[in-house]
Amino acid sequence: MTPAAAEADRRHEVREAARGWRRASAIDDATLAAIVRVYPDDRVRLGPGFRSLAFIFTGLALNAFFFFVMAVFRPRDEALIGALAIAFGLFLCVLTDVQVGAFKRAEGGTESATALVGLAYVTGGIALLLFEVARLGERAALSWTFALAGAALATAAWRWGMPAVAALAGVCFFLLLGQGPLPRLLWIVAALVSIPALLAASEHPRVPPSHRRSLLVTLGLALAALYVCFHLGSWDAGLVESMRRGGHGLHESAWRPAAILGTALIPPVVAAFGALTRRRLFLDLGLALGVASLVTLRFYVHVAPLWVVMTLSGGAAIAAALALRRFLASGAGGEQRGLTADPLFEDPARHRSLEVAAVLVAGPAARAPATADRSLEPGGGRFGGGGASGEY
C-alpha cells in the first residue's frame, strides 16, 4: 500500500469505530461530526448498493470486452491466447493501481473488479501457457500455476490491501504444498509455522488495518488447514493426499489416533484460546470447527438415532446460549473476564437483516401447484422455516 492509502485506511478505521459508537448512542451527532472532522476521508468510496453494482458491471464489461476481442480476431494459437490473457490481466492490474493510487478509490467496487478480473486473467493465461504450450506435465504445470498465481495474488494483496485477494493467495499456497511429497505433513508444518507469525503480524500496530484484515483471513485459513490435516474424515478419505494423483486414505495408518485426538481437541483449544484472549477469529472458528467435529462424531459413532441427536443438539445449543448469556450478565458490569453478551457497538440492523433474509430464504417449501396431488402424505410435503425443515 502507498503511504497515502495506508493513512486513509487508518483514518477510515477510526471513523467506522465512531459510527459504531453513534449507532449505540454512546456519542451524539456533534461528537461524531467532530471526529469526522479530525479524521477526514480523502478517498472516493461508494455505499454497499452502488459498490456491488459497480463491481458487477465492471466485471461484466471487462469480460465482455475480452470476449469481443477474441471473437473478432479469433486467435488459434494457444500461446497467443495465453499471452493476450496475461497482457490483459496485467493491464487491469495497472488500472487497479491507478484507481487506488492517483484516483484515490477505496471500497468503490470498480477497483476490486479490475483487480480480481485482472488476476484471474493472469492466472488463466499462465495456466494455459504451462499446460498447453510448455507441456510441463500435469504435476509440474499445476505446481507452477499455484506458485505463480499465489505470488501474483500475494503481491496484489500487499499492494492494494484486499483481504479477498489475500485469502486466494493463501489457498494457492496450500494447494501448492498439496502437490509436494507428504502433503499432509507439509500442511501441518506450514500451518504451525505460519499461525504464530500471522497472529503477531495481524496485531502489529504499524501494519495498516486492511493488511491486518488480510493477515487475519490468512490466519483463519491456516487454522482451518491445520484442522483439516487432523480431521478424522479427511484422514480416512485421504483428502489432502488426493490433491496428488494416486493419493489414498490413511485408514490403516498407525497415526490415526492422532487424528481422533486432533478432531476432538483442536476445536475446544481454539475456542478456549479465543475466549481467554478475547480474539473473535479464534472463538468463532473454534465454534464452527466444533460443529464439524460433532457432525464427524455422529458419522463415526451412532450413539442414538439421528432425530434424538439433532433434537438434543438443538436443545443443548439453545440452553447453552441462554446459560452463557446469564453467566456473562451475572458478572460485574455485565461481563466476565472481558467478555460481554451486550452488543456494544455492533450494527444491530445488519444482524436483523441477515436473520430476516435467512428466514425468507429458508421459508417453508411451497405447496405443489396441482392441488389434486396430496403430497403432504407421510414422506411427502414438509414444513419448516428459518432454515429448519421437517419431512413427513
Place this chain on the structure above:
Amino acid sequence: MNAEVAAAVARLHRDRVLSADQAALFSRVARRELLSVSAELRILLYGGIVVGMAGVGLLVQQNFERVGPLAVAGALAVAAAGCLLWVHRHGSPFRWRESPSPHFAFEYLLLLAVLLVGADLAYVEAKFTPLGGAWPWHLFLVSMLAAVLAVRYDSAIVFSLALSTFAAWRGVSVVVLEKSFWSGGDAASSLRVNAIGCGAAFLLLAAMLVRLDRKAHFEPVAIHAGWILVLGALASGLGHEPVLFGVLLLAAGGGVAAFALGRARFSLFTLGVLGAYAALSALFLRARPPFEIASLWFAVTSLAVLGALLVVHRRLKPE
C-alpha cells in the same frame, strides 16, 4: 488490538471531544480488553432452533407409527405451548410502534413456537386430513398465526416467516423458486401469476404499514419480499415470452430503481437496476446477434450503466 482506534480515543479524550467515561469504554474495546459475544450467542440460538426443528421433523417421520399420532401431535403442541407461554410472560405490552425486545432470546423462542405450531398443524393435516382436498390451507392458517404473533410481539423475523409461508400457500417459495417456475408450461404460468399476485399483495401491505403508521418498521421486509417475487416472476418469463415479460420487467425494474433512488434505498435500487438490465439484454439477445455483437453489447452497455451509476452517485449526498 486496534491501534488506530486506541490512539484516536486517547487523542480525542485529550482534545475533550470524548468524556473520560466514553474514552475508558472505547479504549477497552479497542485494546481488546472487552469483547462482545452477542452475535455468537444469537447464532447459537438460531442454529439450535434450526437443528432442533430438523430433529423434530425426523422424529415425526421416523417414529410415525411407533410413537402414535396423538403422542406426536400432543408433544409438538405441548412444546409450542411452552414456548408461547414463555413469550407471553416475557412480552411487552402491545404497541403499534417498534418496541425494544424484552429478552435477547425473545424473538427466537417466538420463532420456535411458530415453527412448532406449523409442524404440528402440518402433521395433523397429513395424518387426520381435517381439511381434505383443501389441505394447502394449513399453510395459510400458519401464515396468519405467524402474522398475528409477529404484530403482537413485534417480531420482524416472525413477520418474514409469515410472508414466506403465505407465498408457500400460493405455491411460491420466495427465493428457492420451484423448477417448474422456469418452464413454459401451464403450471409455470399459474405459478408466475401467483408470484406476481403475492408480490403485489406484499407491496400493498408495505404501503399500508407506512401510510397507517402501524408497525411501519416491518415495511422493509414486505417491500423487499414483494419486489423479489414480482421481479423474479417477470424474469422467469423471459425465456418463454421475451417481449412481453422483457418490457414488463424493464418497466418494473426501472420503476423500482427510480423509486428507490429517490428514497435512498440502495438495496432496492440494486434489485431494480439488475432487473431492468436483464430485461434490456434479454430483449436485445432475442434478435440472436452474432457472438461479437453480443459481447460488444455487454461491454458497451455495462460501461454505460457504470458511468450512469458514478454520475448519479456524485450527485447524491457524499458519505
